[in-house]
Amino acid sequence: MNKHILEPEVQVFLKEKAAENPQKIALQKSPFPLVSSGELANQLDGHQRSVSKLPTWASTEGIYYPDKINIEQSSSEKTGALKLRLIEANSRLIDLTGGFGVDSYYFSTSCKEVLYCELNEQLAEIVAYNAGILGATNIRFLKADGLGILNEQEDGSLDYIYVDPSRRNKNQRFFLLEECEPDIVGLQDVFFQKAKTVISKVSPLLDISKAISQLKHCKSVTVVSVDGDCKELVFVQERDFSGHVKIQVIALIREQVYELSYPFRQEKEIELSYSEPLNYLYDPDVAVLKAGAFKTIxxxxxxxxxHQHSHLYSSSEWIPDFIGRSFHILDILPFASLKKNNPYPKAHVQSKNFPLKVDEIRKKFKIKDGNEIYLFFTTDKDEKLICIAAKKAIAASE
Known part of the structure; x- marks a missing residue:
């Protein structure tokens, strides 16, 4: 951490250049002898990345930004704040994998004490400095391996263990919990000796069912999305818990929070009813799909x-609080009829359980992107290929 970056004249320069391209600044000679152009560019890049992801950090003067990978890998403010639902006030929590400290910061707003652990000493120093600027005074910053710090704690002295494990093989699209570092599967017994509750944040690429089968005393799984992008899965394990696992879907869509909660076992027990498209069409949020709540929704x-595999839904009456996108159906066309006449030469195209991809459909029927019309190419309950023309029913749902 180069503390010369915090000098007033450097901070004024960064503020004046806030909208500049960091790469441009990196190629120019630095006006400050003790701060390189690369360091200036890194601060600008960090600020620009934080404007939407971490607005509190971005709007606070004197924040010091780490390497961009640390910001990319951190929780956003929105997802960090949501995790407060998982803990009780005045508790004691250890964050084994501190990173940029966003989750630790939000936990500190409710906890009595947070132990932040981070092997990267420079990153830990930056996070500790920023915490002071943000007024988080109840975080203990420990520049060490989280597991080592955990082992030093007395049995039962912690209320919560929070861990955000990283994948060993980042080239694989899908991965297993036991391939993560730290290995939260192999360490479960150790965790429960030290704390009553374990909270694990993992990538949405993880298979939820398999993870539930591997994690002892799993109490809940929270699937979080932000504006149509599934961000994270959060597993909560509680020592001695033996009830049914609860699935919590939280979708943040244009600053509004949509939620769906149900027992994990419920999905298999529901018998669905199918129908032809009615007056309204619904396309569930990605968090609903990741949770596998196809029947529950x-x-x-x-x-x-x-259709069983389409994951599109319909109703006669409008559902204004649907967790996803809602559309008013204008027309239902047999796919075969489009070969003779396509009445929608300009539209947004969606392909759901359909043999052709979006690009193939556009090329085949010469459909340009745009307009208020949405064309859903899908399969109906009678296994017929159809095209549903629709307009958005709720402007806030996308």
Whole structure:
């Protein structure tokens, strides 16, 4: 951490150049003898990345930004704040994999004490400095391996263990919990000796069912998305818990929070009803799809699925609080009829359980992107290929 970056004249320069391209600054000669152009560029890049992801950090003067990978890998403010739902006030928590400290910061707003652990000494120094600027005074910063710090704690002295494990093989699209570092599967007994509750944040690429089968005393799984992008899965294990696992879907869509909660076992027990497209069409949020709540979403909103594998739903009456996108159906066309006449030469194209991809459909029917019309190419309950023309029913849902 180069503390010369915090000098007033450097901070003024960074503020004046806030909108500049960091790469441009990196290629220019630095006006400050003790701060390189690369360091200036890194601060600008960090600020620009934080404007939408970490607005509190971006709007606070004097924040010091680490390498961009640390910001890329950190939780956003929105997802960090959501985790406060998982803990009780005045508790004691250890964050084994501190990183840029966003989660630790939010936990500190409720906890009595947070132990932040980070092997990267420079990153830990930066996070500790920023915490002071942000007024987080109840975080203990420990520049050491989190597991080593955990082993030093007395048995039962912690309320929560929070861990954000990283994948050993980052080239694989799908991965297993036991391939993560730290190995939260192999360390479960150790964790429960030290704390009552373990909270693990993992990538949405993880298979939820398999993870539930591997994690002892799993109490809940929270699937979080932000504006149509599935961000994280959060598993909560509670020592001696033996009840049914709860699935919590939280979708943040344009500053509004949509939620769906149900027992994990429920999905297999529901018997669905199917129908032809009615007056309204629903496309569930990505968090619903990741949770596998294909039947639960239909039951929750009393809507009908179009086909077992389409994951599109319909109803006669409008559901204004649907967790996803909602559309008013204008037309239902047999796919074969489009070969003779396509009445929608300009539209947004969606392909759901359909043999052709979006690009193939556009090319085949010469459909340009745009307009208020959405064309959903899908398969109906009678295994027929259809095209549903629709307009958005809720402007806030996308």
């Amino acid at each position: 239909a039951q929750q909103y009393n809507i009908h699925k179009l």
